Amino acid sequence: MQGKLESIRESMMKELDSVDSSESLQVLRVRYLGKKGLLTQMLRSLGNLPPEERPAAGQSLNELRREFEAALEGRQRLISIAEDEAREASDLVDVTLPPRGRGWGGFHPVVQTMNEIIDIFVGMGFSVAYGPEIEDDFHNFEALNIPPHHPARDMQDTFYLDNGRLLRTHTSPVEVRAMLKWGAPLRIIVPGKVYRRDSDQTHSPMFHQLEGLLIDEDVSLADLKGCLNTFVGAIFGRPLDSRFRASYFPFTEPSLEMDVECFACSGRNPSCRICKGTGWLEILGCGMTHPNVLRYGGIDPDRYNGFAWGMGPDRVAMLKYGLTDLRVLFEGHGSFLTGGGY
Structure with missing residues (x-):
């Protein structure tokens, strides 16, 4: 054993x-x-x-x-x-190894579009002006040739606040403030947020607007068209055919709507989802500054005249990046901030 x-x-x-x-x-x-x-x-x-x-x-x-x-x-x-x-x-961590790649953020398409528009006009000699988003009736309506009971006020559903204040319905009040502050000659662009009681596939209660104002002696419609055609070619990367249609805005006379050829199909695709087969895209409103607006701004309309235009950078971003619903720009898509969502 x-x-x-x-x-x-x-x-x-x-x-x-x-x-x-x-x-x-x-x-x-x-x-x-x-x-x-x-x-x-x-x-x-x-x-x-x-x-x-x-x-x-x-x-x-x-x-x-x-x-x-x-x-x-x-x-x-x-x-x-x-x-x-x-x-x-x-x-153990090898400190000599290269770091892992990081996901970098980017500009939202609306911000990127606004920055591009601003850069274009600054390159043309315009200065950037800003103003309050809470306005009074005088700067938002009356000084822009829209007196009380004027039928043009029916065009806009306004957010009214207490004490006669309101959320501005356009960035045009800044033009009045700029004229009163700096006089003529004047060359400014005004970017910012505006507010209207409207919400559907192509409208939002808060949206962005960017407009410009040029005041000098002997300014003509030809100057307006040349300025805007230069802008269109720069923002869309190539010269585009344009057309100007008669329209109405209380603060300009004459007033025009500017259309550009569809950069997606150039009018050759009847089923184009961008231009709906028309071959044209409405991009902005414009016109020669109304003499009454110059007077409210303290400028002599017998000596000076000018032109103004207004556009929605949100809409320009939609056109530029092929978006079909304006509301997606305000829904916080992370892909927009990485540059991969548009």
């Missing part, structure tokens, strides 16, 4: 020395100490020995079991240390 136990001991220790992982160690433990393990089975078979041999054999088996359990625990400690060191080594 003693010789057999010594042979088993040598075999167990030899196997134990070759174990290098916690999983392999557990397999070895089960093989010898599990319910069906070799030492467990030998302890259970002690009853088959002669009575006089049982005490010595039982003592030897228990000593071997305790020795093997102690050896297993020692080996487990060594393996755990090695595994922890390997895990820590794999988790």
Whole structure:
């Protein structure tokens, strides 16, 4: 019996020395100490020995079991240390590695379009002017040749506030303030937010507007057309055919609507979703500044005249980037800010 136990001991220790992982160690433990393990089975078979041999054999088996359990625990400690060191080594950050690429943000299409428009007109000698979004009736209506009870006020559903204040319905009040402050000659563009009680596929209760005003001596419609045609070619990347249609605005006389050829189909596609097959895109309103507006601005209309125009950068962005619903510009699409959504 003693010789057999010594042979088993040598075999167990030899196997134990070759174990290098916690999983392999557990397999070895089960093989010898599990319910069906070799030492467990030998302890259970002690009853088959002669009575006089049982005490010595039982003592030897228990000593071997305790020795093997102690050896297993020692080996487990060594393996755990090695595994922890390997895990820590794999988790180390190599500071010499290049950084991961970061997703960069970008301008919203409306902001980008407004910046492009501003840059174009600044390059043509215009200055940028700003004004309050909460206005009074005088600057928003009366000084723009829209007196009380004028039918033109029916064109706009206005957000009225307390004490006669209102949310401006256009950026034109800034033109009045600029004339009163700087006089003539004058050359400004006015970007900003405006507000009207309107919301559908092509309208929003808050939207952006950008308009311009040029006042000098002997200004003509030809100057207006040349200025706007230069702008159109710059914003859309190439010269486009244009046409001017008679229209009506209280603050200009004569008043015009400017259309440009469809940059998507040039009028050759009856099913074009951009121009609806007409071949033309309405882009802005314009005209020669009304003498009454000049008077309200403190400028002598007998000496000076000028022209003005107004456009919606939101609409220009829709046309430029092929969007079909104005409301998506205000719904917070993350893709718009990464440059991948338009």
